[in-house]
Amino acid sequence: MNITNSIKNIVVILALSVSSSFVKAESLKISTIDWCPQICPKGKLPGYVIETVQKVFENSPYVLSTENYPWTRAIKLVEDGENHALLSPAKAETPNLLFPKHAIGIQRMCFFTKKESSWQYTGLTSLKGLKIGVAKDTSIEELNEYMNKNKKQFGFLPYNDTYIKKSIKKLEADRLDTFIFTYNSTVYEMNEQGVFNKYHSAGCVSIAKIYMAFTPDASKTDSVEKMIRYFDLRMETLKKSGDIEIIMKRYGLEDWQG
Secondary structure (H helix, E strand, C coil): CCHHHHHHHHHHHHHHHHHCCCCCCEEEEEEECCECCCECCCCCCCCHHHHHHHHHCCCCCEEEEEEECCHHHHHHHHHCCCCCEEECCCCCCCCCCECCCCCCEEEEEEEEEECCCCCCCCCHHHHCCCCEEEECCCCCCCCHHHHHHCHHHEEEECCCCCHHHHHHHHHHCCCCCEEEEEHHHHHHHHHHHCCHHHEEEEEEEEEEEECEEECCCHHHHHHHHHHHHHHHHHHHHHHHHCHHHHHHHCCCCCCCCC
């Protein structure tokens, strides 16, 4: 352990926390999407990513302000510096943003089909000839090259709170053979609709870490660097505390840290 760095980190947290008692708290504007159970603007619980962020910035010199947008707009608002941070992309989805050291969760992208379908994803060759639904502006590392070379196979829908519902309808109408999205969110939405027994997961691609990503806007560099440093220091403490496991259990999920 580097004792000098540890002491510096403690001093930074104390200094920022104490300063919040004497000066007006700084606003931290966050772009979010409707992505239950990670982010649930309409749910009884706010979502495990939101709860984690709230815990990280609890008693901090920052006041969190979250607003829900369609995914493409949420990204642009942070890229352009209108908002400070975005919840919660994988690195490949928003390469222009600034990422802290610590992730805030994981996403597992899986294919879903009708229950009677015997098709299973076993690699890129198993996708040949299928009509596949995918959310616009998502990046799936394992599939990106294939999607670029076989665009006619894919139906791209804007990601918003109707994406899963529309994808299910397309499956029912045989306009899609399968669609791909995050496992937790799709199962959650299917259970909410009472239709999970009609569909099943037909295999998954790689798991990616998701982050609280920050704006690269040069006019906000100083404040954003402080936000990122504060986030990483508090997140490191939170990960060791056992609080993440407690938060995840409220959503019937296992601790994503493994």
